[in-house]
Amino acid sequence: MKISVCVSLLLLCCISHIKAVTVESCPMAAGSFVQTQVEETVTLTCVTDGSMDSSNQHELQWLRNGDLVDLKEENRLYRSSLCVQPVTREDNGAIFTCQLKSDASVNNSIELDVQFPPDLNDxxxxxxxxxxxxxxxxxxxxxxxxxxxxxxxxxxxxxxxxxxxxxxxxxxxxxxxxxxxxxxxxxxxxxxxxxxxxxxxxxxxxxxxxDKVLKFPLGPTIAGVVVVVCTVIIAIISRRDTIKKVHS
CATH class of the missing domain: 2.60.40.10 (Immunoglobulins)
Incomplete structure (x- = not known):
């Protein structure tokens, strides 16, 4: 998912108001949801209410799922735009929030509803x-x-x-x-x-x-062979000692 600055594609927009921040979206949103598809482009534009003064209170911030989006300085004052391009599966359910830097309670959010098919066909x-x-x-x-x-x-x-x-x-x-x-x-x-x-x-x-392959437990088998060999060697040594004692 790539986010870039957009200055166009603002037609057919849906506008919703929360206090002094307005978010416009293309394609048109249904309430706070924008429905789109993988590989498409979503444009989001945030503007401040004209009733506010001309101080730096107009500086805007964008957040994606609560994480701050890096904006160029000229894309922060009065009006700020983002492009989600191309839209991916990972963008489904992503919430983009525009807020005033000076007052985060002045904000507005849009959630992406990304349609995509299952990954099959193989x-x-x-x-x-x-x-x-x-x-x-x-x-x-x-x-x-x-x-x-x-x-x-x-x-x-x-x-x-x-x-x-x-x-x-x-x-x-x-x-x-x-x-x-x-x-x-x-x-x-x-x-x-x-x-x-x-x-x-x-x-x-x-x-x-x-066909089922018969599998032998290699470790226990080796251990068993070692025990048998050692037993045989000990038996041979004991037998030899016994014969020596008889003939001595």
Missing amino acids: TEEVFVEETSNVVLSCNVLANPPVTVAWKRDDELLDLTTGSYKTTNNGITAELTVPKIKREVHQGMYTCETTSAVYKKRSKTFKVTVE
Whole structure:
């Protein structure tokens, strides 16, 4: 997100008043919210009320989520402009506040409502050993939120069988397959999102179930071998000492 000084794009503005500070926005705001989309430009302009005197009380400040924005000196007096360009996902919910430097209680704020789709539309290959658990994850973060459905080989999954578990916190949607079996679970899985704004989007997982590899605990195995070897050596030494004593 880049903030720069703007001196134009002030048409079709929405004006709201809080005491002696006015904030104008393009595109037009609905109340204190400006709706926009990723890669677009939002222009914010702050002006002071003409009834105030001409002293330095007219100096303005901008804050983004409470953090002071660095302004050039000529962009602080009477009238101050900002550009959010280009708008990014991280700007969603960002609150821009214009206030008098001499009196922070004289202020006005605008919040950005950035619409963006979920980051999907790709394919991932997943290899998993039989009887292991597998978790398939989709980034479903979007504004407005989307509806999520899971499919296998283009058919909706029956989530009532207990063979699958799903979670969705609005950011990540996950499908868990516990103790996967090749003949039951291998195939193409799809995480599909739908919304009135972005229609259908999806991510595909090609799940291949491989033979389970027997794994031996290397550490305990080595320790056991060492113990056996030491026992054998001690037994041989003891046997030799016993034979010497018998023949002495």
